[in-house]
Amino acid sequence: MIHATKEIPGYAYGSKDIQLSPVSMQELEELKVTVGWTDDDPIYLRLAGEVLEDQTKQIVDHWRNGIIASIPDLARHSQTPEGDRIPAYVANSGERFEQWILDTCRRPYDQDWLNYQLEIARRHTSASKNKVDGVRSTPYVPLRDILAFIVVINETIKPYLAAKGHSAEDVAKMHLAWCKSLQLQTALWTKLYMDTAHTPSEW
Amino acid sequence: MIHATKEIPGYAYGSKDIQLSPVSMQELEELKVTVGWTDDDPIYLRLAGEVLEDQTKQIVDHWRNGIIASIPDLARHSQTPEGDRIPAYVANSGERFEQWILDTCRRPYDQDWLNYQLEIARRHTSASKNKVDGVRSTPYVPLRDILAFIVVINETIKPYLAAKGHSAEDVAKMHLAWCKSLQLQTALWTKLYMDTAHTPSEW
Numbered sequence: 001m002i003h004a005t006k007e008i009p010g011y012a013y014g015s016k017d018i019q020l021s022p023v024s025m026q027e028l029e030e031l032k033v034t035v036g037w038t039d040d041d042p043i044y045l046r047l048a049g050e051v052l053e054d055q056t057k058q059i060v061d062h063w064r065n066g067i068i069a070s071i072p073d074l075a076r077h078s079q080t081p082e083g084d085r086i087p088a089y090v091a092n093s094g095e096r097f098e099q100w101i102l103d104t105c106r107r108p109y110d111q112d113w114l115n116y117q118l119e120i121a122r123r124h125t126s127a128s129k130n131k132v133d134g135v136r137s138t139p140y141v142p143l144r145d146i147l148a149f150i151v152v153i154n155e156t157i158k159p160y161l162a163a164k165g166h167s168a169e170d171v172a173k174m175h176l177a178w179c180k181s182l183q184l185q186t187a188l189w190t191k192l193y194m195d196t197a198h199t200p201s202e203w
Numbered sequence: 204m205i206h207a208t209k210e211i212p213g214y215a216y217g218s219k220d221i222q223l224s225p226v227s228m229q230e231l232e233e234l235k236v237t238v239g240w241t242d243d244d245p246i247y248l249r250l251a252g253e254v255l256e257d258q259t260k261q262i263v264d265h266w267r268n269g270i271i272a273s274i275p276d277l278a279r280h281s282q283t284p285e286g287d288r289i290p291a292y293v294a295n296s297g298e299r300f301e302q303w304i305l306d307t308c309r310r311p312y313d314q315d316w317l318n319y320q321l322e323i324a325r326r327h328t329s330a331s332k333n334k335v336d337g338v339r340s341t342p343y344v345p346l347r348d349i350l351a352f353i354v355v356i357n358e359t360i361k362p363y364l365a366a367k368g369h370s371a372e373d374v375a376k377m378h379l380a381w382c383k384s385l386q387l388q389t390a391l392w393t394k395l396y397m398d399t400a401h402t403p404s405e406w
Contacts, residue, residue, distance in 0.1 A: 030276050034351040036358070073233050125405055140405045143397070147350075147390040148237040151383050155239070180354050187350040193405055194346070194397055202328055202343045202396055 008099055009092040010132040012119065014112045019122075021114040022195065023188060028114055035184050041177040042109075048174040049105030051164045052157075056098035059160055064094060067152060074145060077138045089135045104181050117185055121192035143193045150186055154179050211302055212295040213335040215322065217315045222325075224317040225398065226391060231317055238387050244380040245312075251377040252308030254367045255360075259301035262363055267297065270355060277348060280341045292338045307384050320388055324395035346396045353389055357382050 012018055052059065068074045076083070078090050100120070107113050122128035124141045157178060162171045191203045215221055255262065271277045279286070281293050303323070310316050325331035327344045360381060365374045394406045 031347055031351050033274055034277060034348050034355075036270075036355045067239075071236055074237060143393055143406050144234055144390040145237050147393065148234050148386055151386045152237075152239045154382070155379060176358060179357070183351055183354045187347040190346055190350065190393060190396075193393075203346050 008095045011096050011099055013099075013103065013107075013116050018112075018115045018119050021111075021118045021188075023114060023118075023191060025111060025114065028109065028188075031184060031187060032109075035180045035187075037180060037184075040173065041180055044170070044173040044177040045105045045181060047166070047170065048161055048178055049102055051161055051166065051174065052101055052105060055160050055163065056101045059101060059157065060094050060097045062156060063153065064090070064097070067156070068149075074149065077141050079138075080136050081138075086133075086135050086137065089130075089133045089137065092133055104178070104185070114188070117188040118192060120185070121189035124189065125192055127192065143190060146189065147186060150182055154182060211298045214299050214302055216302075216306065216310075216319050221315075221318045221322050224314075224321045224391075226317060226321075226394060228314060228317065231312065231391075234387060234390060235312075238383045238390075240383060240387075243376065244383055247373070247376040247380040248308045248384060250369070250373065251364060251381055252305055254364055254369065254377065255304055255308060258363050258366065259304045262304060262360065263297050263300045265359060266356065267293070267300070270359070271352075277352065280344050282341075283339050284341075289336075289338050289340065292333075292336045292340065295336055307381070307388070317391070320391040321395060323388070324392035327392065328395055330395065346393060349392065350389060353385055357385060 064078075078093065079085055103113075103116070119128075123132060124146060126140045129140050130137050154175075158171070158175060161174045161178070162168075166174070194203045267281075281296065282288055306316075306319070322331075326335060327349060329343045332343050333340050357378075361374070361378060364377045364381070365371075369377070397406045
């Protein structure tokens with residue numbers, strides 16, 4: 001099951017309100033070649049989706065409360081400028097964070113997926129951060145922090161991928177496919193960070 | 204031994220000709236926190252340096268001739284606009300690529316290291332690509348391709364890290380430290396890609 005069983009606030013995957021990605025499907029295909037994408041990767045991502053399905057709440061809690069909350073430089077992105085927690089923002093973006101894990105594993109990487117990558121980037125830049133939830137918080141999450149935190153995400157997902165008793169080989173394949181997808185996604189997100197610059201882009 | 208035993212063409216680590224990084228040591232420290240850097244990481248990177256020292260030629264050959272050469276979109280960056288190979292460019296940048304592996308493992312991450320990260324970024328963007336070697340080639344390597352290829356680098360380094368008979372646990376720690384460093388480095392490189400845009404930067 002790809003889709004959420006309940007309504008997730010602000011989750012708009014596939015909606016007509018989502019902008020068209022400035023990246024073409026052809027460019028996505030080229031990027032998949034660079035990342036070393038193989039036919040095995042969607043298979044092992046789907047397996048990861050089965051494995052992670054009932055663990056997403058625990059995983060996001062691990063990332064946010066176990067790690068991000070202890071790093072003020074990161075924690076501030078879900079707080080007010082005065083440093084107050086915004087419980088509804090944390091809850092809603094947490095549910096979207098959970099769904100993103102499953103989308104990473106289960107969605108076909110088609111035009112809707114590509115468009116939603118732009119939307120994810122918009123929600124981390126001044127293009128759209130805070131707007132979906134109507135909150136006052138930091139205007140954007142710096143690109144460097146997103147890139148750096150990917151390492152933590154990739155490392156900490158490992159025990160969750162191994163939690164259902166799959167062989168070490170299968171866990172490694174799930175993990176590699178996961179890492180490829182995350183690097184593919186972050187590469188796509190960087191385009192918006194560069195485009196906000198109205199530049200001769202070297203993306 | 205950190206330094207190269209022989210002169211590497213265009214390798215200018217620590218030289219007075221290298222520009223000062225726009226990133227402060229304080230920002231680097233914050234980024235290390237985000238990436239989950241621990242006191243173990245430099246230790247395991249140094250161990251990786253010992254392990255990789257006599258394998259760098261083989262590794263770079265694996266990356267460039269084994270992988271990049273078969274992906275036209277990547278191979279073009281060491282070719283002329285007409286698609287011809289530039290042997291001296293390939294040779295010189297290959298030696299620097301080898302040295303970069305050792306610098307990643309052995310250099311202290313100090314101001315010189317930070318400055319050389321800027322220099323590496325300059326040599327991949329229109330700021331300085333081709334200039335050191337005086338060649339005609341693509342004006343820049345797109346950021347997306349650098350980010351995407353990091354996955355391949357991280358995956359293919361594994362057997363080389365394991366090649367000297369260290370325990371699986373030690374190999375995993377070397378690999379994690381390596382992945383943290385590469386993500387840290389690529390995060391730093393993205394700043395120049397965004398700065399070429401003369402923007403209100405969200406780096």
